[in-house]
Amino acid sequence: MEENRINIDSDLCNGCGLCAGVCPTGTISLVEGKAAVSGEDSFSCGHCEAVCPQGAIRVMAIDEEMSRYKTFTGDQQWLPPGKFSTSALVQLMASRRSCRCFTDQPVERAMLEDLVKVGITAPSGTNSQSWTFTILPTRKAVTSFAEYIASYFGRLNTTAEKTLLRLFLRLIGKGELDAYYHGYYRKVKEALKEWHGEGRDRLFHGSTAAILIGSKPGASCPAEDALLATQNILLAAHSMGLGSCLIGYAVAAMKKDPSIQRPMGIPSEEGIHAVIALGYPDEVYQRVAGRKKVTPRYFEGQQPRF
Ligand SMILES: Cc1cc2nc3c(=O)[nH]c(=O)nc-3n(C[C@H](O)[C@H](O)[C@H](O)COP(=O)(O)O)c2cc1C
Structure with a gap:
């Protein structure tokens, strides 16, 4: 394909x-002692370009x-496995809050x-890189987005107040x-009251920017x-001095309501998978994040019985 040339x-x-x-993808092979494009399935991962000593x-x-x-x-030098401080990396990961x-x-x-x-240095399935990014660069943009979200939850809460409807839906x-x-209604009601009353932002926490992925x-x-x-x-934001x-x-x-995307210029066929609030943090921690106990499961291998 032309775009994968x-x-x-x-x-x-x-x-x-x-x-x-x-x-x-087996796109490149040696033909008469020279590298040649012999397949048509390249997904432009760039491994060939990055590995070529010439x-x-x-x-x-x-x-x-x-x-x-x-x-x-941005250092374009490739770091071989083992050549970055694991300790520094894990400290960064655990320090992000x-x-x-x-x-x-x-x-x-x-x-x-x-x-x-930095986001797009991540891997993607078949290197499709089909991700999209929408930047909300100001507090005004974040607040405007928050209005749409608040309006959605206002309508959802009104529907959830209808006891008979809730019970009927549960029955079917x-x-x-x-x-x-039972899980969110009350919390959302309180947050909406504060948003409309005092302007307290319990949704975006007063962030001055956001990125939708x-x-x-x-x-x-x-x-x-x-x-x-x-x-x-998230990790890069922390290293750059931002909170997220x-x-x-x-x-x-x-x-639930893809029409929220429209005013932001996001086509309805795009799915939004993450919204990151960003800004300069006004909080300081004394130590890194702890986590609940997790016990990994092992599988040591066995002969399959089909
Ligand atoms: C998928 C996902 C959705 C989240 N949504 C919210 C949210 O709407 N509001 C919020 O304040 N935090 C949200 N969080 C943050 C989590 O509460 C937080 O990651 C968790 O408590 C662990 O804390 P840490 O991120 O500081 O390590 C979300 C996290 C994830 C992974």
């Missing part, structure tokens, strides 16, 4: 075959601009754009509304891709 400079190629060895391969779909950052220096107290300070647009670029096997009523239709693993990019953004918080309420509202 690979250019190989046969004068530079020394026939080492490393590109063919790392190609996940710099002989160019994967046309890769946009170098996506690896250039404005707010920090969901921030529920942001200052009024706006986030620079360049930082938000860099966060998107649709217990979702009843579960919402979605997927275009047709991706093989849309939610997984979007959420992997999301985790990259996933806003599941906003995702839930958009899943």
Whole structure:
């Protein structure tokens, strides 16, 4: 396919075959001692380009601009396994906390754009990279989005107040509304009262920016891709001095009422998988995050009995 074109400079190629060895789709092979595109299934992962010691391969779909950052220096040197401090990495991961107290300070647009670029260093199923990013760059944009979410939950609460309807739906096997009523209704009612009364923002916690991560239709693993990019953004945000918080309420509202996407220019066929509130944090912790006990299960292997 044209968009997955690979250019190989046969004068530079020394026939080492490393590109063919790392190609996940068998697109490249050695023909008469030189690398050649012999298959049609490339998904432009760029492994061949990255492994070539001669710099002989160019994967046309890769946009170098996506690896250039404005707010920090991006080192293009590949780190071999084991060459990064695990201790430093885990400290970063455990130091990221969901921030529920942001200052009024706006986030620079360049930082938000860099966060998107960091997000897309994540893996994606068949390298489809079908993720989408919508930036809400100001407190005004976040507040406007919050109005749509608040309106959705206002309507949901009104419906959930109808006891007979809830019970009827539960009886016919649709217990979702009843579960919402018992799990969230009261909390949401309180939050809406504070939002409309004092303007207290218990949804976005006063964040001054947000990024919505979605997927275009047709991706093989849309939610997984979007959420992997999301985790990259959360970690990078912390390293850049920003606080972040996933806003599941906003995702839930958009899943139930995709019309919320329209004013933001998000096509209805795009699914939104994560909403990240971002801003400068107004909270300080004394130590890293602890977690509940988890016990992994082992499977040591056995002969299958079919
Ligand atoms: C899918 C998902 C949705 C979440 N939604 C919200 C939310 O709507 N509001 C909020 O304040 N925190 C939300 N959180 C944050 C979690 O409460 C938080 O991750 C958890 O308490 C662990 O704390 P930590 O992130 O500081 O480690 C969400 C987290 C995840 C993973």
